[in-house]
Amino acid sequence: MPCTLRVRWTLIANRFPRPWRACPRCGTQRAFECSDKVRLNANGRRLDAWLVYKCVSCDDTWNHTLFERRNARDLDPDMLSGLEANDPVLVSRFAFDVAALRRVAHRVEEFAGSVARKEVLGDRPDRPKRLEIFLSLPSPVSIRLDRLLSMELGLSRARIATIVRHDHPKTNIKLNRLAIDGSRIGIDLSQECSETILLNAIRDRAGLRGERL
Numbered sequence: 001m002p003c004t005l006r007v008r009w010t011l012i013a014n015r016f017p018r019p020w021r022a023c024p025r026c027g028t029q030r031a032f033e034c035s036d037k038v039r040l041n042a043n044g045r046r047l048d049a050w051l052v053y054k055c056v057s058c059d060d061t062w063n064h065t066l067f068e069r070r071n072a073r074d075l076d077p078d079m080l081s082g083l084e085a086n087d088p089v090l091v092s093r094f095a096f097d098v099a100a101l102r103r104v105a106h107r108v109e110e111f112a113g114s115v116a117r118k119e120v121l122g123d124r125p126d127r128p129k130r131l132e133i134f135l136s137l138p139s140p141v142s143i144r145l146d147r148l149l150s151m152e153l154g155l156s157r158a159r160i161a162t163i164v165r166h167d168h169p170k171t172n173i174k175l176n177r178l179a180i181d182g183s184r185i186g187i188d189l190s191q192e193c194s195e196t197i198l199l200n201a202i203r204d205r206a207g208l209r210g211e212r213l
């Protein structure tokens with residue numbers, strides 16, 4: 001009988017990151033919210049594209065450059081039609097590009113996400129002694145690993161640290177880091193009254209929705 005319960009948690013971000021910039025109209029640093037709209041400008045064969053942001057305070061717009069003076073022939077036709085149609089998948093890809101936003105913003109405010117789905121992988125053992133959680137993050141979500149595990153499993157961060165460390169005695173797993181796509185976290189349940197943990201590992205909890213870091 002297998003004695004490890006394997007689950008996959010898929011995390012989704014609740015909202016796009018917000019760049020903070022000096023707003024000319026407000027005269028101070030403000031958060032800018034993605035408007036979900038792309039602006040395209042054609043100059044002969046050359047194309048410019050921006051993702052439009054709005055100041056949360058005064059609605060002044062700021063155009064975040066996606067590319068400039070790109071030859072239309074070099075651009076993938078699907079990409080071009082997606083930009084013209086404000087395709088949500090494409091918008092989301094650019095809006096979650098925190099590295100690109102950091103280059104042009106004073107700072108970038110990121111938001112926590114929530115676990116959208118919990119699935120059991122493979123066989124489900126009767127009395128598991130170990131829990132293995134695989135994290136899937138299709139888009140970047142900013143949440144610390146210990147906070148995520150604590151919220152979702154219903155245990156204190158100190159308790160999480162103990163049972164995770166027990167399972168990874170030789171590796172110094174960093175629970176104070178952000179959760180990343182493809183992570184695998186083993187949890188030792190041999191010393192633990194584990195019924196609730198196991199239940200929480202596979203059932204949805206609404207604890208994280210909409211929260212900031």
Ligand SMILES: [Zn+2]
Pocket residue numbers: 023024025026027030055056057058059060
């Ligand atoms: Zn403003």
